Each structure stands twice: as structure tokens, then as C-alpha cells.
Amino acid sequence: MNDDDKIVTLASYYDPMLAEIIRGRLEANSIPCFIADGNTINANPLYNQAIGGIKIKVFEHDLERCREILAEDNSAGLPPE
Numbered sequence: 001m002n003d004d005d006k007i008v009t010l011a012s013y014y015d016p017m018l019a020e021i022i023r024g025r026l027e028a029n030s031i032p033c034f035i036a037d038g039n040t041i042n043a044n045p046l047y048n049q050a051i052g053g054i055k056i057k058v059f060e061h062d063l064e065r066c067r068e069i070l071a072e073d074n075s076a077g078l079p080p081e
Contacts, residue, residue, distance in 0.1 A: 006060040009036075011070075012053040016042060019054040022070065026058070029069050033058045 010026075010033070013019040019035055026033045036055040041048050048054075058066050 007057050008060045008063060010056040010058045010063065010066050012055050014048050014053045016054055019056060022056055025069060026056070026066055029065075031058060031062050031066055031069070033062075033066075 011022065013022070016038060019038065023033055023035055034057050036057050037051050038054045040051065041054055
């Protein structure tokens with residue numbers, strides 16, 4: 001395994017829907033990612049804080065691009081007010 005294959009946590013969310021939206025945004029930008037602990041929290045929401053929320057996992061070499069994508073405001077394509 002080389003350093004390009006290292007998987008890291010991009011972010012952690014307590015809202016399962018928000019985690020899915022973030023995953024969708026990353027995949028729409030051709031960034032491979034997956035959600036960790038989502039099934040556990042969906043099955044028992046009381047575990048959410050105990051295990052640190054739902055985590056978005058990405059390759060380390062994609063981390064900076066992921067942060068750039070998440071920093072963009074794509075709310076309906078409207079210009080900022």
C-alpha cells in the first residue's frame with residue numbers, strides 16, 4: 001500500500017441526510033468516497049454521538065480538492081448576496 005491509497009476522514013456529521021448530500025457532491029465531482037458508520041447510526045440513532053457521527057472517507061490525495069468543493073456555495077446557482 002502506498003501513500004496515495006491512504007484513506008482519511010474528510011468530515012463527520014450527526015445528520016445522515018447531510019452526509020449523503022456531501023457524498024453526492026463529491027461523487028458528482030468524480031471523487032471516490034464512502035460513508036462510514038452510517039448503517040450503525042441509522043439502525044440506532046442514540047449511538048450517533050458515541051461513535052462520533054457519520055464519517056465521509058476519501059483518499060488522502062483527494063483531501064484538498066474535497067475541501068475546495070465543499071467550500072463552494074452551489075445553492076441553486078444563485079450569486080451570493
